[in-house]
Amino acid sequence: MIENKKLKMSLSENGCVSNLMLKNDPFEMNWVIDSTYLKGAEYNELDKLFGSFCITVDGKKCSSMEVVPIIKEEQQKTEVIYDFSNVQIKLSYDLKTRKEDLKWCVRILNKMKKKISVTEFGIWISFAYVMFRDKNVLKNIHNSAAVFPSISKNYTKLSIVRRDGQSENLGMYQVKGGEVSIGTYCAYQNLFFENVSPSLDGMLFHKMFFAGGYPENCRNNDWIYKHYGFELEANADKSWEFVITANKSQNEFYEKGLLLNHPKIEYTPLNIIGEFVRGSIEIPLDKKIESIKAWYKEEGKIKQIAVETQPDNKERKYKFAFKPQVMGEHKIVFTFSDNTEDSVVLNVMDRIENVIRDRVGYICDKLYTGENGNPAYAFEPISNQGESLGKVNLVLKKNLLGELDVEQVRKVEKCVVNYVRNKWFIDGNFKNPRKLYGDFYRCMDFEYIAHLFYLLSEFDNSVLELNDADTYLVWAAEVFDLRVNPVLHKDERGKEEAQMLGVYFLYINELLEKLKRNGLLGVYNEIHALWEKVIDRVDKESDSYKAAITEHYYDNAGFGPTAGALAQCNKIESAKRYGKLLLANIGYSNDFRAQNPDRWWEALTYMIHSLWGGVTAASAYKVFELLKDIDYLDASYRATAGILYCYDTNATSVSQLEKGMAASTYAVAGPHINRPDLSRDRFGQSIFYRDGGIFAKLFENDSQTPDWDMGEELVAYLDNFGDKTFIIDKKDTIEVINGSFQEIDSEYIITSFAPYISKYYYISECAIIQLDSKDGQRQISIKKKK
Structure with missing residues (x-):
């Protein structure tokens, strides 16, 4: 030793x-x-x-x-x-x-x-x-680490983050070669x-x-x-x-990099075509910037443009900005006087409302089986797991927030009545779930179904065709009761799973509110009591982190929803405790695709996973709302940029997707040693069907579209960043989360990236203030500080 x-x-x-x-x-x-x-x-x-x-x-x-x-x-x-x-x-x-x-x-x-x-x-x-x-x-929390890579020509580094989010971590920095x-x-x-x-x-x-x-x-x-x-x-x-050294935080990881001669680069991971891309670079004392170039791919050719810089108020720090004219990944390369290079990779997307419109159109036009399908009135790809209904929930959410397409809503309604109800429940009886997995069923499936019914209940009766809104609300209540009430289950597995938290934290408060408002007090009181009982138990057991275990021994599908649920119920100390697991789980890197919530199962490598990454991002946002800690807001948005990449049909460095298509996973690793053909690419988990084993049981073939479990995370995104932009006071400048800005004389012009913008928030050391704006107002201006 x-x-x-x-x-x-x-x-x-x-x-x-x-x-x-x-x-x-x-x-x-x-x-x-x-x-x-x-x-x-x-x-x-x-x-x-x-x-x-x-x-x-x-x-x-x-x-x-x-x-x-x-x-x-x-x-x-x-x-x-x-x-x-x-x-x-x-x-x-x-x-x-x-x-x-x-x-x-x-x-x-x-x-x-x-x-x-x-x-x-x-x-x-x-x-x-x-x-x-x-x-x-606790062994998985204190004795295991996530690994977030930043790959660069001369300044590769890895942040090796202990999963507890509160103890020391390691950083590994390239210093030669x-x-x-x-x-x-x-x-x-x-x-x-x-x-x-x-x-x-x-x-x-x-x-x-x-x-x-x-x-x-x-x-x-x-x-x-x-x-x-x-x-x-x-x-x-x-x-x-390489140098391996300890650190206590994300900020210290980058500050130690500076001491080891690594530039410190900040950039906006998600950008919108035609709007300014902004960032900054702080360089070590012995370096000078020779050039900054943005590389991108257009019509099959790699192209570049020069990026201008200007000194920041801090010594050795420079700001850079440019307005991209092409969608897709952009690699910003910084060349220094000693012939070394560093880089960041960011994304430029279409307006998000267009992405959502195209996605919902694809779901309704291409994935809906209709009356003569097998099965009829379903949305492909078909799965026994409730996650497969997330895309249907997205159709409804878009029609509630954006332009209403009655035909899209009615396709979902036919799916609910003719397919969903009878597939998951024997004779459509919500108290008699069908054992779709051999000798058991999954309680988790019911939270997606209850959400689907609840969203249908939000439409006016003039839009609905087969039942009225009140009927769907009653259905939502009955299925949700099955999801959370252990008494309604005969098997021990069902009783246990009913008491686990899940993605239902995303909508339970709204469901309870509506049940109460509509006078359904019996079921309201029952669900409310069960909800409080679950939250009180998880709150009291938060020292043990029991909710971090699901079907996986350690799972952001466990501690993510737990943190979000605790935050929703104002359980400050336990939300902080689980929240730290979130901060350790959401990556930071020079590549926006490596900033995703850490997960590996669905891709067999470190990856973006659209559903669980999106739910984790939503959980971090809920913790931010409670604690007012910007670290959670920043982490949530970093993760969101990666999630939206799964829906980006203009991406140029991965397999192409037809307009409106999506792929549930992106493999960050290069190479993906288990499956080199999947390295740094997007795909669905069914692609592992050919490898046999458990995948041959989970999927019928490897030819289905790669989006079977997608949608619920975009519903969560729309509830959080779908209508909000945040302006953060940085003393001598500002930072915009979910938007961009221009400096013009004595003011800043802020442009929102939110698809259905209605709220702008200004965050300073003192407070979070909502600024005056109108629904749909894409830009606002604020005065610079004197």
Whole structure:
């Protein structure tokens, strides 16, 4: 073991890092995946521990597992040397040079008397991204981390965030060497169909690629990141260096980056065509900006425009802005006087109301099966899971907030009466649910159905065709009662699930209000009492974080809705406690797509997941409303930019989607080692059908559209950012969340990105104030401070 003032680490006999710990850590977290846990949980990935590697030289593949390394240990420093016939790989772990940090160096030496070609070189950096198979959820909270990558030509960094949101984290910073990329491999166990709960555990192994990473014939649409190999002249070497150091917050992560010569770049992740893109860059003392260029893809060609800068009021800080004329991803590249480069990736979309209009039109025109369909009056893709009804809820929400299309509403109504009611309930009896999963049903399905009925009850009777609004309200109440009332279930699973929180926190207050207003006091009192009972129990048990467990051993589909529900009920301390899990779960990165709520199951890699990412974003927003803490507002909007990317049919670096289509997941990793063809691309979970196993049971084929569980998250988005824009006082300037701004003489002109804008809020240190505006007012102006 070697150690310094802050860190201690040890290596195994084969040269892998077996233990990396922060001293004085009360939870004694091992920050790397270790062989002891893998063996105990019967995982076989012992070749993927931190420091293991594979390299392909002149077509010949070698692995660290093939040789016995030479390990040289000095005081506070260890070198691990792997000798092959053609190259030598040296990994150096240095706790001496920097008293509180780990300096990690990777060096490759060409031992040949000729030039060699390295087409692939990847080292596993397996930080503790683990969902432990342990019902003691505190282990998953205090001893596991999310990993948020920022990939750059010269300034790659990783934020390794402990999931509790309150203890120290790690940051890993590139300080020498050229471009790298970060891939992942997923190992998991899922016992869903064995009626086990929790049923899912697993982990991601991260791998840093210095060359290649993809199979020879693997092609995708990603034009943003490179994955070339390199050549080494005879007897030449090439090296990379990284520093691993502790931090206590997102801000400290970036401030430590500055100290390590990393520029600090702030940017707007989501932008609208024709409106200003804004950002800022703070540079280290020894750097000068040579140029800033925005790269984008138009009509199949990669193009660029120059971006102008101007000094900010803070020394070494500059503002940049430009007005994009093309939709799609934009890579903003900053070139410095020392020939190094950094970058950010942001998105430019169509107006969101157009995106929603096109999406709802696609659902109603292309996915509706109609009278002669099989099944009739349904919306494809068909699924037993209630999440598949989210798209139908979106149709109703758009017609409540935007332009009313009576025919769209009536298609949904026919779906409800002829398909939904009889599929999920025997003879349409809401007290007799159908066991769609063999010998059980899921209570979670009912919260989507109740929401669907409630939204139908919001329409005027002149719009409805088959029943009146009051009927749908009664149906909503009955199904919601089934969702939350354990007495109505015979099986133990049903009784347990009825007491779990879920996405119904998004609409329960509105449902209760309407039941009371319409005089349905019996069912109102019953549901209200059950709601208070659940919230009181979760509030009292918040120290144990029990609600963070669902079918997964640790799940933002558990702690996300829990935080949101607690916030809705003004449970301040427990909302703070669960809220910290949200802040640790929502990423921050130089790529807007890596700022999503951390999740892995549906893509088998770190990903954007539209539904659960969107629900997590909505939960963070609810916590912001209660605590008035801008960190939650900012996190919610960062996450939202990634969610909307799943609906963006103008994206250029991923597989194209037809107008109105959507894809439920985006794989952040490059490469996605389990499925390289899915690297940095969008898809639906059914694409794993061909891999067999549990996926062959979950899906009938892999040809259905990739949007089966999408929609509910856009309903949540419309309730939060759908009609609001926030202006934040930054003393000498402003920041706009869900909008952009221009500076003109003595005022700011703010343009909202909200699709159905009706409210502008001004946030200062003193208060949050709603500004005067009219419904639909796209722009407002405010005076600058003197």
